[in-house]
Amino acid sequence: MAEESRIEQLSAAIRYHRELYYNHSAPEISDADFDKLWDELKSLDPDNSVLHEVGPEPLPGTVKVEHIFPMRSLDKGTTDEDIIHFVTQSTFGGKRFLAQPKLDGSALSLEYVAGNLHRAATRGSGERGEDVTLNAKLVANVPLRLNIPADCHVRGEVVMPLSVFEQKYRDVSPNPRNLCSGALRQKHGDGKADATDLVFCAYDVKFVNEAPTATNDSELLSWLQKAGIEPAPWTVFESDRPQLEMIEHTKEWSIKRDDFEFEIDGLVFKLDNLQQRENLGMTAHHPRWALAWKFPPEEATSVLLSVDWQTGRTGNVTPVARIAPQSVGGVTVENTTLHNPGEVSRLGVKIGDKILIVRRGDVIPKIEQSLGRAKQEDLVGRYHADGTPFAHELPKQQEIKIPQICPSCDFDLVVEGAFLKCYNMLCEARTSRSILYWCRALEMDGIGEKLVDQLLDAGMISSISGLYELTQGQLTSLERMGEKSAQNVLSELARTKQMTLGKFIHALGLPGIGPELASLFANHVKTLDGMFGWLHSAHAELGDEEYGPELDGNGKPHKT
Known part of the structure; x- marks a missing residue:
C-alpha cells in the first residue's frame, strides 16, 4: 500500500x-x-x-493544433553507461550516429504548404499543440517561404542568443528558456520578451507527400539548409565502436558549452540511417533510435539561511547570501552573491526560502529563483566542502532588510537605481578592497587579503601609497611574518614601482575600466600629466551635472 x-x-x-x-x-x-x-x-x-x-494539453481558450506527425519526447541519459547501452542494446549495435546540441528553449513545429509557412505550433502534449503562427513569423530566421516548394513539417527549438539575453533581459527573467516560451505564446505583444529576439534551430523535418531521396538524416539536414532553414550544428560518427567517439564528444561539449551562443543542456544522439530507424520503431513515449544525453546537473536547491552586506572597492554595497551547503557543478557552495537590492526585489526571495542555485561553467553560482518556504527536511543530508556534516535549524522566514548605513563605516548609504552605494572615501572596507585589487592587478605574490587587513588594523597603511612606505621592521612585527616573508613582500613592492601607464590606470580599479580600456586610454593620453589634462578638459566641457563633482574625504561634493 x-x-x-x-x-x-x-x-x-x-x-x-x-x-x-x-x-x-x-x-x-x-x-x-x-x-x-x-x-x-x-x-x-x-x-x-x-x-x-510528452507534456500537458494546451491551456483552455488557446487555438489547438493537431500534430499530423506527433512530437515525441526522447529517452534520457546522463552517464557514459547510458550511451553504451543505447548503442549496443537499444540500437542493436548501430555503427553510424548523428549528434546535435540539445538546445534549451521552446520546441516549435513549422508547417509549410507548397513552400509557404502555413502554421506554427508548440509541442503541447505531443499530439496537440498551441497555434503560435503570428509570433513565430516574427522570429528572426523563420522563413515565410522556403527556397523549395515542399509540403513539410519542420521541427526545431526556438532559442534566445545568450548575448541578447545578457544585454536586454537579464533583469527580466532568470533564464532565456522562460522568455522563449512566453514570447511565442503571448497574445498581444505584451510579454516580457520580443519574438524578434529569438532564433529557430531545426533538428528534424517530416514530409506530407513524397520525401526527397535520402539514406541518412544528415542528408535531410543538408536539405533544410538548401531550403533556407538553419539546422542546429551536427556531427556524424561512424565506426565499429561509435560509443567511444560519442562519449568523447560529450566531454568536449561539457567544456565548450559555455562558449556556445545558446544555452544547451546536453546532446542528442540519433541513428543516422533512416531505414534502420524505421526498423527499430517507437515506444509510446519515444523513438528507440534516439537518446537525449544531459550534462551533469549544474543547478540544485538549497536554503537561504541569512544575508550579509559587504562594501566593495567602488562603494557598492552587495548582499551576500549564506546558504545551506550544496554541490553544484562539482563545487560545494555556501555563499553566493545576490548582486544588489534590485536583484533582491526582482527575485522576491526571503530568508528561510528554498532556493534554486545555478552554476554555469566557472561562473560563481547564483540564486536563480525562490521556490517558496523551505522545510527542515531541506537541510538534512548536507555536508561542508571539507566533508564534515552540516547542522542548522531552519531560520524563521523573513524579508531581507536593506541597510541604511554602510556595514563597514556607518556612513549613510545612497540608492542609485538598483544599487546601494557608500560614498565615504575613507571607508575601511573600500580601502581594503582597493588595495587588494591593486595588488592582484599587478600580480604581487605574497600580498593577500589577510595581510592587507593586518596592515590596516595595525594602522601601518591607509591607502595604496602606504604600501610603498612599509619597512622590514614593520612587516616582521606582524603575526606569522618572518624575515624571509617580509623581504619577499618588499621585493614585490619594489618590482611594481615602475609600470606602464595602462597597467597603472587598470590597477586603480576605477569602475568600468578594465585592462583593455585602460590600455586604450593610456595610448590616447600618453603620460600621467596628459591624463590629468584630459580629465580637467572633460570636467570643464561637461560640467558637474554630467561629469560629476569632485568629492572630499567624506564622499561629499567640495563646496565652492
Missing part, C-alpha cells in the same frame, strides 16, 4: 510540475529535481501512463 501511495504521489507531482513548465513557464523545481521524480516513478512503475505522456 505504501508503494502504491508513493506512485500516486509521484504521478500527481510530475503532472503538476509539467503543467507549470510547459503551460505557464513558471517551474517551481529544478530540472534535476524533476528528473529525480521521473526516475523514482520509473523504478517503481515502469509502465505508468504518466511516463508515456
